[in-house]
Amino acid sequence: MSDKGSIIYLEGVIVDYDGFKALNNLNFIVNYHELRVVIGPNGAGKTTLLDVICGKTKPVHGRVIFGKDVDLIGKREDEITKLGIGRKFQAPSIYSNLTVWENLDLSLKRDSKGVFVTLLSKSTPAERERIEATLETIGLQEHPHRRAGSLSHGQKQWLEIGMVILQDPALLLVDEPVAGMTDKETEQTGVLLQTLAEKHAVIVIEHDMEFVRQIARTVTVLHEGTVICEGTVDVIQANERVREIYLGRQKVGH
Numbered sequence: 014m015s016d017k018g019s020i021i022y023l024e025g026v027i028v029d030y031d032g033f034k035a036l037n038n039l040n041f042i043v044n045y046h047e048l049r050v051v052i053g054p055n056g057a058g059k060t061t062l063l064d065v066i067c068g069k070t071k072p073v074h075g076r077v078i079f080g081k082d083v084d085l086i087g088k089r090e091d092e093i094t095k096l097g098i099g100r101k102f103q104a105p106s107i108y109s110n111l112t113v114w115e116n117l118d119l120s121l122k123r124d125s126k127g128v129f130v131t132l133l134s135k136s137t138p139a140e141r142e143r144i145e146a147t148l149e150t151i152g153l154q155e156h157p158h159r160r161a162g163s164l165s166h167g168q169k170q171w172l173e174i175g176m177v178i179l180q181d182p183a184l185l186l187v188d189e190p191v192a193g194m195t196d197k198e199t200e201q202t203g204v205l206l207q208t209l210a211e212k213h214a215v216i217v218i219e220h221d222m223e224f225v226r227q228i229a230r231t232v233t234v235l236h237e238g239t240v241i242c243e244g245t246v247d248v249i250q251a252n253e254r255v256r257e258i259y260l261g262r263q264k265v266g267h
């Protein structure tokens with residue numbers, strides 16, 4: 014896959030729930046090595062957008078193209094994961110009773126034959142190196158042998174991000190990564206996502222405008238299933254339509 018141009022391209026996408034259009038003729042493009050933040054009021058269609066990209070929800074109309082020409086419509090979720098799209102959901106789904114290292118090891122060898130066989134099999138030096146590098150990236154290099162269940166909320170989120178990036182996705186989807194985090198954890202997560210964007214394209218759904226300001230270069234604003242504004246944080250905060258939509262619901266930034 015060439016790493017020029019768009020990594021994901023949605024055109025005219027409609028998701029219809031009994032006549033209600035959760036996505037309404039949505040056009041959305043993200044390029045390689047981009048860190049894109051998607052914001053929008055409740056019900057705007059943000060989660061549905063990620064659901065369409067990862068194959069969880071099928072549009073009734075439109076195109077979803079990954080890379081140069083891989084049509085994702087009709088593909089199963091596991092096929093899309095294998096093609097190189099990883100998703101970090103809001104709630105961490107780690108093995109609490111296993112250590113940080115074991116969780117990462119399992120994710121790296123996901124295609125192996127189950128948890129116990131994988132944990133008993135010896136890792137190659139290359140696999141150990143990748144796990145060590147990931148521990149550094151997610152800031153857990155001092156805790157490889159800690160039980161995952163004993164980590165702080167923020168550390169659990171980072172561990173799961175580590176598990177997703179060990180699959181080496183070209184495109185990483187992240188749903189509200191800083192919900193419930195302390196200020197310090199939020200800031201560290203911002204640095205982590207920016208580091209990840211050097212290697213992967215990243216799409217982040219976020220509500221916390223202070224965090225959006227910390228990480229975003231380009232922000233897409235969704236409303237009623239369609240894009241109403243796209244640009245830098247300053248551009249979207251100055252946009253009349255965006256201000257109207259958020260008026261009385263949530264302040265757009267500070």
Ligand SMILES: Nc1ncnc2c1ncn2[C@@H]1O[C@H](COP(=O)(O)OP(=O)(O)OP(=O)(O)O)[C@@H](O)[C@H]1O
Binds near residue numbers: 058060
């Ligand atoms: N399975 C479904 N059946 C019917 N309606 C749905 C379904 N899933 C989502 N919707 C509706 O589609 C709209 C968009 O939902 P979505 O979860 O994508 O919004 P969102 O922008 O992620 O909102 P939030 O910020 O509250 O998470 C909402 O009005 C929601 O109620």
